[in-house]
Amino acid sequence: MVERLNPDILYIVFPPNSLPYFAAKYKKEHIDVKLIFDIIDLWPESIPILGNKNFFPFNFWRKFRDNNLSFADIVITECGLYQEVLEKFLNKQKSHILYLAREDSKIEISNDFDCKKLSFCYLGSINNIIGIKVIADLIKKTSALKPVDIHIIGDGENRDLLIHEAKNSGASVFYYGKIFDDARKHDIFNKCTFGLNIMKENVRIGLTTKSIDYFEAGLPIINNIKGDTEKLVDEYAVGLNLTEIGLDNVVKEIVSMDEKELLLMRRNTKNMFCTLFSVEAFNRNLDGIFKYILPAGL
Numbered sequence: 001m002v003e004r005l006n007p008d009i010l011y012i013v014f015p016p017n018s019l020p021y022f023a024a025k026y027k028k029e030h031i032d033v034k035l036i037f038d039i040i041d042l043w044p045e046s047i048p049i050l051g052n053k054n055f056f057p058f059n060f061w062r063k064f065r066d067n068n069l070s071f072a073d074i075v076i077t078e079c080g081l082y083q084e085v086l087e088k089f090l091n092k093q094k095s096h097i098l099y100l101a102r103e104d105s106k107i108e109i110s111n112d113f114d115c116k117k118l119s120f121c122y123l124g125s126i127n128n129i130i131g132i133k134v135i136a137d138l139i140k141k142t143s144a145l146k147p148v149d150i151h152i153i154g155d156g157e158n159r160d161l162l163i164h165e166a167k168n169s170g171a172s173v174f175y176y177g178k179i180f181d182d183a184r185k186h187d188i189f190n191k192c193t194f195g196l197n198i199m200k201e202n203v204r205i206g207l208t209t210k211s212i213d214y215f216e217a218g219l220p221i222i223n224n225i226k227g228d229t230e231k232l233v234d235e236y237a238v239g240l241n242l243t244e245i246g247l248d249n250v251v252k253e254i255v256s257m258d259e260k261e262l263l264l265m266r267r268n269t270k271n272m273f274c275t276l277f278s279v280e281a282f283n284r285n286l287d288g289i290f291k292y293i294l295p296a297g298l
Contacts, residue, residue, distance in 0.1 A: 039086075044061050117148065117149065121188065130198065136166065205227075223239055
């Protein structure tokens with residue numbers, strides 16, 4: 001297909017890790033083409049298994065990506081964490097971060113809080129990389145101090161386990177299944193105090209899709225993901241990091257928050273979304289990246 005198209009710019013989004021191998025091969029045969037790699041996930045690093053992955057087939061799988069990054073004119077990563085992981089394979093001058101983006105629904109954020117209880121939201125795939133045990137521990141400790149609801153949007157192989165653990169830990173559970181309508185999702189978000197951005201510790205990811213949905217809705221997060229999300233939560237005051245202050249301190253903080261503090265955190269969250277994750281921000285950043293390879297005047 002690429003041979004037939006004979007492009008001026010070849011923009012490769014991966015995984016799969018085989019794509020940079022074949023794109024690099026094309027670049028070697030067509031040196032004038034501008035090659036852009038856009039890394040949107042890390043495999044095998046994101047496989048939720050403990051221990052070393054430096055053996056077959058993991059090392060072979062990884063080398064498909066790593067050994068061909070140097071052929072790109074530009075490497076874009078979904079988050080800064082990926083650049084840290086791939087540091088020895090990247091040229092810093094040719095490496096850029098382009099955060100995920102989504103349309104702003106423009107739906108009004110609720111200012112109505114019931115501070116007598118805590119309402120958490122879990123959005124997204126309920127699979128084997130989410131931290132169900134951490135979520136259950138959070139609910140157990142908070143429900144000892146205040147009534148707790150959890151609103152679950154999504155589905156997956158661990159759906160029943162999450163519901164069971166949440167109920168056993170003391171939460172009232174509201175399960176909605178998959179929802180794609182923004183207005184309906186926002187109705188649920190507006191009932192909630194925090195979104196849950198919690199995954200297993202050994203998963204290598206800097207930013208989740210679910211977190212951007214939370215941010216767009218102005219919903220602060222309880223987060224245990226390191227890298228970009230941890231830094232953003234700190235810098236913009238859009239939630240609390242379990243990784244930094246620990247579960248017990250997070251529980252103390254969220255239980256003691258009043259309406260004024262929660263509203264300020266909501267505003268911070270929405271403002272951060274507009275600054276970093278809106279379509280306008282994405283287009284502005286991508287325009288800046290393309291200036292590195294396009295001829296002057298284009």
